[in-house]
Amino acid sequence: xKYVKQIxxxxxxxxxxxxxxxxxxxxxPANIYGIVLLxxxxxxxxxxxxxxxxxxxxxIELMPLMFIPAAVGLIxxxxxxxxxWMAYLVTTVVSTFVVLFVAGHVTQFVIRRTRAKAxxxxxxxxxVLEQEAKEA
Amino acid sequence: xxxxxxxSVFFGVWISxxxxxxxxxxxxxxxxxxxxxLLIAIVLVIVILLLTGxxxxxxxxxxxxxxxxxxxxxxxxxxxxxxxxxxLKKNYKALLLGILAGVLTSxxxxxxxxxxxxxxxxxxxxxxxxxxxxxxxxxxxxxxxxYISITVAVIIITxxxxxxxxxxxxxLFRITEPIAKGVAMGTSAHVMGTSKAxxxxxxxxxxxxxxxxxxxxxxxxxxxxxxxxL
Numbered sequence: 001x002k003y004v005k006q007i008x009x010x011x012x013x014x015x016x017x018x019x020x021x022x023x024x025x026x027x028x029p030a031n032i033y034g035i036v037l038l039x040x041x042x043x044x045x046x047x048x049x050x051x052x053x054x055x056x057x058x059x060i061e062l063m064p065l066m067f068i069p070a071a072v073g074l075i076x077x078x079x080x081x082x083x084x085w086m087a088y089l090v091t092t093v094v095s096t097f098v099v100l101f102v103a104g105h106v107t108q109f110v111i112r113r114t115r116a117k118a119x120x121x122x123x124x125x126x127x128v129l130e131q132e133a134k135e136a
Numbered sequence: 137x138x139x140x141x142x143x144s145v146f147f148g149v150w151i152s153x154x155x156x157x158x159x160x161x162x163x164x165x166x167x168x169x170x171x172x173x174l175l176i177a178i179v180l181v182i183v184i185l186l187l188t189g190x191x192x193x194x195x196x197x198x199x200x201x202x203x204x205x206x207x208x209x210x211x212x213x214x215x216x217x218x219x220x221x222x223x224l225k226k227n228y229k230a231l232l233l234g235i236l237a238g239v240l241t242s243x244x245x246x247x248x249x250x251x252x253x254x255x256x257x258x259x260x261x262x263x264x265x266x267x268x269x270x271x272x273x274x275x276x277x278x279x280x281x282x283y284i285s286i287t288v289a290v291i292i293i294t295x296x297x298x299x300x301x302x303x304x305x306x307x308l309f310r311i312t313e314p315i316a317k318g319v320a321m322g323t324s325a326h327v328m329g330t331s332k333a334x335x336x337x338x339x340x341x342x343x344x345x346x347x348x349x350x351x352x353x354x355x356x357x358x359x360x361x362x363x364x365x366l
Binding site for chain 2: 010011013014017026027028029030031032034035036037038039042043049052053055056057059060062063064065066067068069070071072073074075076077080081084087088089090091092093094095096097098099100101102103104105106107108110111112114
């Protein structure tokens, strides 16, 4: 029954996400409500990680496969893009890598600055302690 | 045979799985970013459909059962995210600033490029949600009057780029902190980038999952504002 329960929990959250999407007038899809709901349930210990671990592992591993059907659908979209495909493609490629660069570096910069500051603080405290020790 | 494919329940799922496994085998043999299992699978399925004269609708009739799992699978990303809760709390400032910077960069770069290429408003709002998860992207595009099927196409191409070249790009751009790598992958290439980030490491995967949610929500607001600029 272990896996039935795990699937049960995940499907319950999927459906709850759908319900929220239906009643809340925001363009937030079911999967975003679902991920937030599961996170909150785990955080508030309503659901234990062990109660969803195996099935979530399987589903996450299967994930790349799930993109194939939509991506194959590109053959039907080609007719629509044909005229301006260069503009769409260049915009998509350039913007993707610029975003990757900026998001990564801003995060890295803040992490490193915070870390350096913490180290400096630690160093200061040590110096003060040493000073006090000397004076004593 | 053609008549059989049209009624087959398992053809779509089988061909997708088989193509993905072949792609995976090819990548294991030649470790090059261009031999991405996902890309190989997509190309293989398209080629087979064209060669056998099978329509996309016939393929999708079976393959939709794989897509069906997308929502439950995305929800499961909360598990690795929760397992990195301490890291999340400790670095919340860096995470939020990084994702916010990424979203603004996405919107600004699209505005700039559509002006450069002289595209009209419809194409502009079609492109605005390109870096976020398909489900939110579609509703934003629809709301702002974009071409939905093109939005889906650019979202998938974006994800594919992140999935294929994201890891190499992090190396090239000297993004070395695992947390920063995760944010870069998730903010630029949504779920498809995240699925690669999961392979890169637990921290990368968790931070990338977080980025999907936060960047998705920020883009809902951001795209509505940016839509007024052109």
